[in-house]
Amino acid sequence: MQTQKPQKIDLNGDYPCPCRRRGRLTPIALTDAFGCNRCQQIFVVQDSGHTIEQLSTNYPYKRAWRWNGHQWMVVNPSLGKGYVPLTLLITFALVFLLLLTTLSAPVGSQVAFRVVAALVLSVMLVSMLWLACRR
Numbered sequence: 216m217q218t219q220k221p222q223k224i225d226l227n228g229d230y231p232c233p234c235r236r237r238g239r240l241t242p243i244a245l246t247d248a249f250g251c252n253r254c255q256q257i258f259v260v261q262d263s264g265h266t267i268e269q270l271s272t273n274y275p276y277k278r279a280w281r282w283n284g285h286q287w288m289v290v291n292p293s294l295g296k297g298y299v300p301l302t303l304l305i306t307f308a309l310v311f312l313l314l315l316t317t318l319s320a321p322v323g324s325q326v327a328f329r330v331v332a333a334l335v336l337s338v339m340l341v342s343m344l345w346l347a348c349r350r
């Protein structure tokens with residue numbers, strides 16, 4: 216019998232891995248987590264046993280799945296996707312404006328110098344922030 220209703224995840228159960236490498240999830244002793252024997256990912260059971268969440272360093276957002284008794288269903292795959300670029304854009308705008316207003320240009324230089332300097336500095340700062348977020 217197959218249902219589409221999310222089922223509670225049994226920590227002693229035998230589940231396939233949500234990755235597409237036909238891995239199996241094996242319970243990690245003394246934790247609420249599963250490990251995959253193929254992709255080496257770790258999935259933590261969340262939401263009082265109804266969701267597994269990928270412990271990932273490769274994505275700026277977390278991926279989660281629910282078990283419908285037959286297969287894993289991705290939970291809100293788009294959630295958070297547009298979040299990081301938006302945050303970076305806002306940070307960029309703020310840093311740029313801040314630098315533009317605080318940066319003192321050398322005597323005799325033009326306003327264009329300040330704009331370019333502020334732009335370069337804010338791009339550097341935001342790139343560093345972005346790299347830090349991706350880790």
Ligand SMILES: [Zn+2]
Nearest residue numbers: 232234251254
């Ligand atoms: Zn896997």
